Each structure stands twice: as C-alpha cells, then as structure tokens.
Amino acid sequence: MEFKEYxxxxxxxxxxxxxxxxxxxNALLTHxxxxxxxxxxxxxxxxxxxxxxxxxxxxxVHVMLTDERWVPETSERSNxxxxxxxxxxxxxxxxxxxxxxADAPTxxxxxxxxxxxxxxxxxxxxxxxxxxxxxHTASIFPGADQLDAAxxxxxxxxxxxxxxxxxxxxxxxxxxxxxxxxxHIVIKGAEKREALEKxxxxxxxxxxxxxxxxxxxxxxxES
Numbered sequence: 001m002e003f004k005e006y007x008x009x010x011x012x013x014x015x016x017x018x019x020x021x022x023x024x025x026n027a028l029l030t031h032x033x034x035x036x037x038x039x040x041x042x043x044x045x046x047x048x049x050x051x052x053x054x055x056x057x058x059x060x061v062h063v064m065l066t067d068e069r070w071v072p073e074t075s076e077r078s079n080x081x082x083x084x085x086x087x088x089x090x091x092x093x094x095x096x097x098x099x100x101x102a103d104a105p106t107x108x109x110x111x112x113x114x115x116x117x118x119x120x121x122x123x124x125x126x127x128x129x130x131x132x133x134x135x136h137t138a139s140i141f142p143g144a145d146q147l148d149a150a151x152x153x154x155x156x157x158x159x160x161x162x163x164x165x166x167x168x169x170x171x172x173x174x175x176x177x178x179x180x181x182x183x184h185i186v187i188k189g190a191e192k193r194e195a196l197e198k199x200x201x202x203x204x205x206x207x208x209x210x211x212x213x214x215x216x217x218x219x220x221x222e223s
Contacts, residue, residue: 001200001213006221009188010046016186016219017050020126023182024056027125033060034125035098037172038087039138040065040079043130043186048087058094062121063087066129067139067160067171068100070107077167100157100170107159107170114170115157122156127180129216133191135199135207136162138177139169142206150174151204151211174204174211183216185209193220 006012020036027034038044065079073080080101088095098121102110129137136142140150141162150158151174160169177183187196196218199207 001215002217004217004219006219008223009221012186012188012219012221013046014050016128016184017047017054020047020128020184021051021054021056023126024061027181028057028060031125033062033096033121035062035064035121035123036095037064037066037124037127037180038083039128039130040067040069040082041130043188044128045082045086047128047186048083052087052090052092054091056091058092059096061092061095062098063092063095064098064118064121064124065100066127066137066177067169069139069165070101070168070170072103073101107168111157111159111170115155118156122176122179124176124180125182127177127183129177129183129185129209129212131185131187131192131196131199131209132164133195134164135195135202135209136164137185137209137212139165139171140174140208140211141165142208147205147208151208174208177212178215183212185212185216185218187218187220188223190222193222196220 104110144162199210204211
C-alpha cells in the first residue's frame with residue numbers, strides 16, 4: 001500500500017483527477033477500450049467535476065460503478081444519478097456506461113444479466129474506491145449477509161444486504177476489486193484515517209477494505 005497525504009481536500013481531488021485521467025490515457029495507448037470503475041457517495045463528486053472535461057477518447061472508455069443501491073435512477077440515493085450529473089457530462093458524456101441496476105424488485109432478479117454485461121470489461125483498467133468509517137468498501141460491509149461470497153467467491157457481482165445499508169445493494173466482488181490493473185482509494189478526515197490504520201491489522205471479514213489495501217494507492221486529506 002502506498003499512502004499519499006495532501007494539505008487539503010481540494011488539492012487532493014484535483015491531483016487525483018489528473019492521476020486517474022493520465023492512467024486512462026496511458027491504458028488507451030495499448031487497448032482498444034478501457035474500463036473505469038468509480039464509487040458513489042459524496043466524496044468523489046469533485047473528482048468527477050474535474051475529470052468530465054478531460055480530453056480523452058471517452059468513446060473508448062467504459063464507466064461502471066463499484067457498487068449501486070438497488071433504487072431507481074430517479075432516487076436521490078442512486079449512485080447512477082450522481083454519475084450522470086457529475087461525470088457523464090461534457091466531454092465524458094461520450095463514455096459508455098455499464099449499469100449495475102435494472103428495473104426489478106430485487107438485485108437477485110437481474111444479477112445474472114448484469115454480470116454477463118459486466119464481464120467483457122474486466123479486468124478493470126483504472127479503479128477508484130472509497131471507504132466508510134466502518135471499514136467497508138464498495139458495498140462489502142462488515143456483517144453483511146453475503147460477506148463471505150463477496151470476499152472469497154468467484155462471482156463478479158454480489159447482491160448484498162447489511163445492517164448499515166437501508167436498501168439492498170449490488171457490488172463488485174473482492175475478486176474484481178483485487179484484479180484491477182490500477183487501484184486508488186480516496187478518504188477524508190481523521191476518523192477515516194484512524195479506521196484505515198485499524199484495518200491494516202484486521203482480517204477482511206472484520207474490515208473489508210483490508211482485502212484491497214495491498215497494491216492500492218491511498219489518498220488522504222484531513223479536511
């Protein structure tokens with residue numbers, strides 16, 4: 001694990017956006033198309049704002065989420081909605097979007113078809129992850145109902161329900177997260193720095209982020 005500390009979050013977001021765009025550009029030099037996996041939530045929004053007008057051949061970039069809440073895109077809790085508002089705009093509107101949600105009562109109803117659509121874009125070329133204060137990443141939560149399957153199974157996608165998640169989720173498995181060609185983790189604040197340090201000494205079952213720390217670059221700012 002490589003750890004990068006920044007004096008403030010604004011500088012971190014700009015630097016990380018440049019890093020991710022540069023890695024996508026380099027990957028496009030040797031591949032017909034590349035994949036870019038990103039988290040939802042509020043933290044990555046400024047990164048998306050910086051990236052969306054980057055001069056890339058976005059038509060060859062397949063964008064996907066690392067996880068999605070099982071809610072329609074019209075919901076304010078939809079990660080897809082965040083992407084459409086802040087990343088898939090401007091020049092990046094030309095990117096191909098690979099969804100992790102389909103209109104069905106439960107994620108299990110669409111798991112097979114979503115997985116089939118995802119697999120041609122693996123391994124992920126460039127991945128950005130976040131981490132919760134409970135040390136979850138993507139939607140791999142401590143105490144989740146399918147935690148073992150997400151951490152050790154062969155599936156690429158896992159339907160997940162967890163005590164800390166108000167609705168069902170669908171998440172990339174640890175196998176996919178670990179297989180990314182380049183992986184970055186972005187966190188902010190003293191609480192998450194403390195959680196990160198704690199996770200380094202715990203098992204992935206206790207701290208799912210521990211499953212992907214090796215080989216990752218962690219970007220942190222206090223504010």
